Amino acid sequence: MRFLQTFQLYDFLDTLVSLLTAFVFGTLIGAERQYRQRSAGLRTNVLVAVGASAFVDLANRLTGAEGSVRVIAYVVSGIGFLGAGAIMKEGRTVRGLNTAATLWASAAVGCCAGADMVAQAALLTVFVLGGNTLLRPLVNAIDRTPIDEHASEASYDVLVSTDSAAIASVREVLLEKLEAASYPVRDTKVVHRPGDIAEIVATLVSQSIEPDELDAVVASLAAQPGVRHATWNNRALE
Known part of the structure; x- marks a missing residue:
């Protein structure tokens, strides 16, 4: 009670x-x-x-x-x-x-x-x-609103496909081309694909990337001996 x-x-x-x-x-x-x-x-x-x-x-x-x-x-x-x-x-x-x-x-x-x-x-x-x-x-x-690539910080990857036997030489050419374009590489890694194919991924971070310049670098890489395919992409930093 x-x-x-x-x-x-x-x-x-x-x-x-x-x-x-x-x-x-x-x-x-x-x-x-x-x-x-x-x-x-x-x-x-x-x-x-x-x-x-x-x-x-x-x-x-x-x-x-x-x-x-x-x-x-x-x-x-x-x-x-x-x-x-x-x-x-x-x-x-x-x-x-x-x-x-x-x-x-x-x-x-x-x-x-x-x-x-x-x-x-x-x-x-x-x-x-x-x-x-x-x-x-x-x-x-x-x-x-479209993202302004010059105003936003992004991570850029340059991807080059080659034969596994040519990894060392193609990676050296990749680094040389990017350095010549004043795009220092932050990191590189190799991803092995089926069929004895390797994909070299070079990652660079910059706020002043010019897509046309990167397109020219990729086109130059694609013409190198041993290179099967070359491309690049970007993503916003998390």
């Missing part, structure tokens, strides 16, 4: 307001995620917000503001582990970062609600929704 001794109507209503606030704002954030068919949708964001609110409210009831601060610190790190489960790496592509960040923000909304900071929870919800919706056209516009 300890419940009858500890129950306080005012405290109960205050907790109700905190949980209801977290539920409503978590629903707004989750609805946007659900509409876009993200892995962490409506229910997940609601549960994260309500759970964070409940923990912070409980700590506030038991030990006051000091306890709430400690619980908030644990919520921040705990949601980090939850968000890590939404992140997937496929080759060089990383998916789920925005979903994980949204879960983190939902937890922050819940913490504000649990700390009886309803106005702050509402303001944070507006910013989260704005980041996931209003910034989308800007992101799309940036993604469609």
Whole structure:
């Protein structure tokens, strides 16, 4: 019967307001995620917000503001582990970062609600929704903008295919041609292919690569004795 001794109507209503606030704002954030068919949708964001609110409210009831601060610190790190489960790496592509960040923000909304900071929870919800919706056209516009090869740092690979017996001589010619074009080589490696064929890969890093110059180097390499094929490619540095 300890419940009858500890129950306080005012405290109960205050907790109700905190949980209801977290539920409503978590629903707004989750609805946007659900509409876009993200892995962490409506229910997940609601549960994260309500759970964070409940923990912070409980700590506030038991030990006051000091306890709430400690619980908030644990919520921040705990949601980090939850968000890590939404992140997937496929080759060089990383998916789920925005979903994980949204879960983190939902937890922050819940913490504000649990700390009886309803106005702050509402303001944070507006910013989260704005980041996931209003910034989308800007992101799309940036993604469609062609990359300026002179302004972006990239890694360039020059690939030369040759017979395995001619690896040493062809590699020497490759290095000489690149050095003559003022493109110092950072690293070279040999990849053996079926049919006694080897592929020599020379990697150089530069912000001043001229595609036409590199095309000329590759064409010159392709005309060398023992060279079966020569080409080059580039990729953004990670």
